[in-house]
Amino acid sequence: MDIKIVDVAAKAGVSPATVSRVLNNNSNVTSKTKDRVMQVIHELGYQPNAAAKNLRSQKTMAIGVIVPEINNSYYAEVIKGIENQAYALKYKVIICDTSNNKEKELEFINLLMNKTVDCMILVTPMMSDDEICHWADLDYSIGIVGRYIEHDKIPCVYTDNVKFSKEVVNHLVEQGHREIAFLSGYADAIDSYERLEGYLKGLREHHIPFRPEWIENGNFNKQGGYEALKRLVEKQVKFTAIYAANDEMALGIYQACGELGIKIPEQLAVIGVDNNRVSRYITPQLSTVNQPKNKMGGAIVDRLIDQLESGEMTENRVIILESQLIVRDSSRNPALP
Amino acid sequence: MDIKIVDVAAKAGVSPATVSRVLNNNSNVTSKTKDRVMQVIHELGYQPNAAAKNLRSQKTMAIGVIVPEINNSYYAEVIKGIENQAYALKYKVIICDTSNNKEKELEFINLLMNKTVDCMILVTPMMSDDEICHWADLDYSIGIVGRYIEHDKIPCVYTDNVKFSKEVVNHLVEQGHREIAFLSGYADAIDSYERLEGYLKGLREHHIPFRPEWIENGNFNKQGGYEALKRLVEKQVKFTAIYAANDEMALGIYQACGELGIKIPEQLAVIGVDNNRVSRYITPQLSTVNQPKNKMGGAIVDRLIDQLESGEMTENRVIILESQLIVRDSSRNPALP
DNA sequence: GTGAGTATTGCAATCGATTTCTTAATAGGT
DNA sequence: ACCTATTAAGAAATCGATTGCAATACTCAC
Numbered sequence: 013m014d015i016k017i018v019d020v021a022a023k024a025g026v027s028p029a030t031v032s033r034v035l036n037n038n039s040n041v042t043s044k045t046k047d048r049v050m051q052v053i054h055e056l057g058y059q060p061n062a063a064a065k066n067l068r069s070q071k072t073m074a075i076g077v078i079v080p081e082i083n084n085s086y087y088a089e090v091i092k093g094i095e096n097q098a099y100a101l102k103y104k105v106i107i108c109d110t111s112n113n114k115e116k117e118l119e120f121i122n123l124l125m126n127k128t129v130d131c132m133i134l135v136t137p138m139m140s141d142d143e144i145c146h147w148a149d150l151d152y153s154i155g156i157v158g159r160y161i162e163h164d165k166i167p168c169v170y171t172d173n174v175k176f177s178k179e180v181v182n183h184l185v186e187q188g189h190r191e192i193a194f195l196s197g198y199a200d201a202i203d204s205y206e207r208l209e210g211y212l213k214g215l216r217e218h219h220i221p222f223r224p225e226w227i228e229n230g231n232f233n234k235q236g237g238y239e240a241l242k243r244l245v246e247k248q249v250k251f252t253a254i255y256a257a258n259d260e261m262a263l264g265i266y267q268a269c270g271e272l273g274i275k276i277p278e279q280l281a282v283i284g285v286d287n288n289r290v291s292r293y294i295t296p297q298l299s300t301v302n303q304p305k306n307k308m309g310g311a312i313v314d315r316l317i318d319q320l321e322s323g324e325m326t327e328n329r330v331i332i333l334e335s336q337l338i339v340r341d342s343s344r345n346p347a348l349p
Numbered sequence: 350m351d352i353k354i355v356d357v358a359a360k361a362g363v364s365p366a367t368v369s370r371v372l373n374n375n376s377n378v379t380s381k382t383k384d385r386v387m388q389v390i391h392e393l394g395y396q397p398n399a400a401a402k403n404l405r406s407q408k409t410m411a412i413g414v415i416v417p418e419i420n421n422s423y424y425a426e427v428i429k430g431i432e433n434q435a436y437a438l439k440y441k442v443i444i445c446d447t448s449n450n451k452e453k454e455l456e457f458i459n460l461l462m463n464k465t466v467d468c469m470i471l472v473t474p475m476m477s478d479d480e481i482c483h484w485a486d487l488d489y490s491i492g493i494v495g496r497y498i499e500h501d502k503i504p505c506v507y508t509d510n511v512k513f514s515k516e517v518v519n520h521l522v523e524q525g526h527r528e529i530a531f532l533s534g535y536a537d538a539i540d541s542y543e544r545l546e547g548y549l550k551g552l553r554e555h556h557i558p559f560r561p562e563w564i565e566n567g568n569f570n571k572q573g574g575y576e577a578l579k580r581l582v583e584k585q586v587k588f589t590a591i592y593a594a595n596d597e598m599a600l601g602i603y604q605a606c607g608e609l610g611i612k613i614p615e616q617l618a619v620i621g622v623d624n625n626r627v628s629r630y631i632t633p634q635l636s637t638v639n640q641p642k643n644k645m646g647g648a649i650v651d652r653l654i655d656q657l658e659s660g661e662m663t664e665n666r667v668i669i670l671e672s673q674l675i676v677r678d679s680s681r682n683p684a685l686p
Numbered sequence: 687g688t689g690a691g692t693a694t695t696g697c698a699a700t701c702g703a704t705t706t707c708t709t710a711a712t713a714g715g716t
Numbered sequence: 717a718c719c720t721a722t723t724a725a726g727a728a729a730t731c732g733a734t735t736g737c738a739a740t741a742c743t744c745a746c
Contacts, residue, residue, distance in 0.1 A: 014463075017733060027696045032734055040694055059463040063403035064732035067701050072400065074443070083429040085626075088420040095419060095446040099453070104465070106411070107444045109432040116436070126351075126396040127702095128441070263630070289422075293600070293631040354703060364726045369704055377724055401702035404731050464732095 015058045024052040035060060066127065074104040075313065076129035078120055078136060082109045086286050086305060090135055090157055093309025101317050103130075114138055125152050131316050133157060133309075137201040155316040157308050159202045160330065167315040167326060171303045171335040173203060177210020178217065179337050180255050180283055180301065185218045187345040189253035189281060192220070195240050195265070197232035197257045204232075207257045207285065225249045230261040237264025245272060252280065253343070259284035259291045259300055262342075266294060281343040296341035303335045352395045361389040372397060403464065411441040412650065413466035415457055415473060419446045423595075423623050423642060427472055427494055430646025438654050440467075451475055462489050468653050470494060474538035492653040494645050496539045497667065504652040504663060508640045508672040510540060514547025515554065516674050517592050517620055517638065522555045524682040526590035526618060529557070532577050532602070534569035534594045541569075544594045544622070562586045567598040574601025582609060589617065590680070596621035596628045596637055599679075603631060618680040633678035640672045 021028045026045060033041050034049045041049075052058075066072045075098055079087040091107065098105045106129055108120040117136060124132060131153035134144065141161055147154055148165045156168045184192050194211045197204040208227070215222050228244055230236030237256060241264065244251065256262040262284035266276065274280050276296055284291060287302035311331050319326045358365045363382060370378050371386040378386075389395075403409045412435055416424040428444065435442050443466055445457040454473060461469060468490035471481065478498055484491055485502045493505045521529050531548045534541040545564070552559050565581055567573030574593060578601065581588065593599040599621035603613065611617050613633055621628060624639035648668050656663045 028733075029697080029735075030695060033695090036734080042694065045694085059459060061404070061732050062463050062465040063400060063407075063409065064464075064701090065734080066400035067398070067404050067703090068732080068734045070400075070701075081429075082419075082432060083422065083425040085420065085422070085425075088422075088425045091444075092418075092420040092446065095444070096448070099446075104443055104445070104460070106441055107428075107432070108441075109429060109436075111433070122396060123441070126399050127401075128399040288626075290627050290630045293627045295632045365703075366705075366727080367725060370725085373704080379724065382724085398702050401731090402704080404733090405702080405704045407731075 014061070015056045017058070017060065020049065020052050020056060020058050023056065024049045070127070072104075072127060072130050073102060074106055074129040075316070076106045076108065076120070076124040076132040078108045078110060078117060078132065078134050080110055080112045080136060080138070082107060085288055086303075087135060089305035090309040093306035093311075094133060094313050095309075096306070097310040097313035101313065103313075103317065110136070112138065121147060121152070131155065131320055133312055133316065137203050138198070153316065153320060155312045157312050159206075164325065164329070167312060167319065167329050167331070169308045169312045169315070169331045169333065171308075171333050173206035174210035174213065176285075176301050176335045176337065177207045177255070178214040180285075181211055181214025181218070183299075183337060183339060184253045184255065184281060184283065184343060185214075185220075187253070187281060187343060187348065190218075190220055191226075191251040191253070193226040193228065193244060193249065193251040193254040195228050195230045195237060195254060195256040195261050197230065197261070199229060201232070204257055207255075211255055226251060230256065230264065232258055232260060234260050234264040234267070237261030238268045239264070241265045241268035242272075245274075254280060254282055256282065256284045259286040259288040259298060262298055262300075263290065263294070266298075277342050277344060278346060281345070283343045287338060291340070299340045299343035300338050301335050302338050304333050307333060351398070352393045354395070354397065357386065357389050357393060357395050360393065361386045407464070409441075409464065409467050410439060411443055411466040412653070413443045413445065413457070413461040413469040415445045415447060415454060415469065415471050417447055417449045417473060417475065419444060422625055423640075424472060426642035427646040430643035430648075431470060431650050432646075433643070434647040434650035438650065440650070440654065447473070449475065458484060458489070468492065468657055470649055470653065474540050475535070490653065490657060492649045494649050496543075501662065501666070504649060504656065504666050504668075506645045506649045506652070506668045506670065508645075508670050510543035511547035511550065513622075513638050513672045513674065514544045514592070515551040517622075518548055518551025518555070520636075520674060520676060521590045521592065521618060521620065521680060522551075522557075524590070524618060524680060524685065527555075527557055528563075528588040528590070530563040530565065530581060530586065530588040530591040532565050532567045532574060532591060532593040532598050534567065534598070536566060538569070541594055544592075548592055563588060567593065567601065569595055569597060571597050571601040571604070574598030575605045576601070578602045578605035579609075582611075591617060591619055593619065593621045596623040596625040596635060599635055599637075600627065600631070603635075614679050614681060615683060618682070620680045624675060628677070636677045636680035637675050638672050639675050641670050644670055 017028045017031050021031050031049055034046050077094055081087055095105055110116040133155045135157040144161055145163045148163050154166060156166055158170050160168050160170055194208060196208055212222060228240040230240040256265060262282055265282055269276055276282050283299040285301040287300045291298035291300045315326050354365045354368050358368045368386055371383050414431055418424055432442055447453040470492045472494040481498055482500045485500050491503060493503055495507050497505050497507060531545060533545055549559060565577040567577040593602060599619055602619055606613055613619050620636040622638040624637045628635035628637045652663050
């Protein structure tokens with residue numbers, strides 16, 4: 013049915029080898045035969061069979077990407093960056109959405125690494141460092157977005173959670189707050205841990221004694237944020253500001269405050285992380301931290317492909333990109349000038 | 350380096366053919382040898398080489414998906430539905446983001462259809478019907494999301510743009526409006542055309558004479574919506590309600606109204622399409638039309654794979670899913686009970 | 687015009703799994 | 717116990733492109 017390289021070869025009066033050479037490296041082919049072959053290729057609309065090509069050349073020109081939720085805007089933006097750079101480098105992108113399911117994640121990794129893709133990008137906050145190192149030890153070519161991994165062979169691109177979390181605390185203190193609650197995400201996600209760490213360091217830098225009742229968990233989703241705030245209020249915890257480990261939970265906080273009649277930012281300052289689309293449109297506008305998501309995606313692709321094609325470790329294994337505190341109404345003290 | 354089927358065969362004391370049979374159809378293998386082979390497979394951690402498998406079996410178990418913007422929530426949700434169903438049917442998903450670039454789109458289609466994927470899903474409002482039919486005539490196995498195509502071989506899943514647009518107009522009329530503007534998207538997008546058609550039919554049903562100055566173009570993006578509203582006001586067009594062909598443009602309308610001091614919904618009723626995440630959070634809450642995006646993605650996968658594996662056309666080539674008018678504050682007449 | 691050297695091109699092996707065709711082994715019936 | 721029917725397993729061809737090696741054609745100098 014389909015047209016094969018032998019068909020092209022026959023019609024052009026050359027051998028399949030020559031056709032292949034025309035299509036690939038082009039080394040040592042007369043421009044006359046080259047033209048003739050190209051002519052036939054266009055006439056017949058020939059396209060090389062990818063499966064055969066992959067098998068023989070041991071390359072697929074494909075990158076696998078594993079994300080927890082493709083419809084979450086953070087991951088969608090990272091993927092966008094990956095897509096763009098992959099396209100520029102002539103790679104295809106296979107996306108695997110794990111729905112936050114770790115089983116699925118492992119399954120995908122196994123599925124893809126058998127010559128389905130040349131390398132993989134993990135954008136997963138759930139998997140442990142050890143597990144990730146394990147894959148790399150098996151000579152799987154992988155890159156990580158959003159966290160740091162201590163392993164020679166694994167390029168990482170991320171923003172410094174600890175650093176920006178300290179900045180968040182700093183900002184809240186500047187606005188006059190001394191009682192600052194923290195709303196964490198999944199307990200086993202690396203981001204939760206690091207943002208908590210930054211929060212604690214921030215408190216310490218301002219000599220604010222930490223109180224355990226300030227910390228609640230909201231599992232990174234809106235419902236979790238809503239419930240967490242209600243718990244805090246019910247337990248009569250005293251706090252004038254709250255740092256949510258992502259914007260999604262901050263939305264839940266807004267909802268709970270609405271129901272409880274708590275005014276933002278007058279009675280409670282709120283700040284999130286992610287710079288979700290919604291954060292700019294909600295009232296009052298939500299302060300947040302913006303991460304260069306597109307750039308992170310692009311950078312990891314660059315690094316991985318470079319490593320893949322050069323066959324050796326790239327110079328800058330670890331790339332830390334700057335994130336940016338975006339102060340909006342939800343955390344601004346109206347009493348200050 | 351990697352473990353191959355012959356290695357497994359050797360260690361298990363059988364032929365490669367037997368190992369293959371154990372892994373695939375399992376027809377005619379003693380449970381004793383089967384167990385032994387499985388044992389060895391696990392010991393060695395053998396995974397079949399996908400490239401070889403694809404070449405020999407002429408199948409890739411992969412679906413290509415072409416979308417204009419992966420970070421647009423509408424497409425992200427459709428993709429999520431595709432991903433889930435593909436996973437259930439053991440297919441992989443290759444995503445191609447065209448950034449609304451038609452050249453790129455054609456390039457991707459050619460790239461993928463050469464045994465890189467078994468079939469493709471186009472979620473593209475830009476390509477013409479003729480072009481799409483052209484691919485199908487070349488025996489490319491494709492499915493369409495979001496529009497109807499007149500072609501035997503192409504399964505389509507969509508919501509009825511005309512129908513819900515009439516409902517939108519109907520709703521606005523019920524709220525007391527007779528002067529209703531329409532904000533279109535790209536002129537060459539099928540959605541723009543059909544929503545306009547529904548809008549016009551809606552006006553006619555209510556015997557409202559149509560005025561050409563009511564129609565503006567906003568290219569489906571926020572900036573376009575912003576500029577379009579300003580143009581309408583500048584031209585002193587009279588209208589008390591506006592139907593934006595998507596929520597994104599409605600956001601632009603909100604911004605323009607804010608600057609011009611136009612109150613929503615008191616002075617202008619606004620309604621969009623898409624049920625964007627933002628629409629629920631913006632003030633006033635934006636009325637919109639919700640499409641079952643996940644379901645659309647899942648349905649097209651079902652249909653395509655069914656067709657692919659049965660080898661014949663599925664019964665329900667055309668699937669029309671119900672969309673749902675979501676009335677919120679932006680279009681509710683405060684004077685009505 | 688001849689020979690050395692290089693530029694083109696073809697032949698055939700190869701990538702790793704699947705599958706058809708055979709052969710060997712087992713089961714079943716009388 | 718013997719012959720047939722059926723099942724289990726192996727040998728080898730196959731999918732379609734790439735590539736090392738061999739062969740031929742061509743160029744140029746003397």
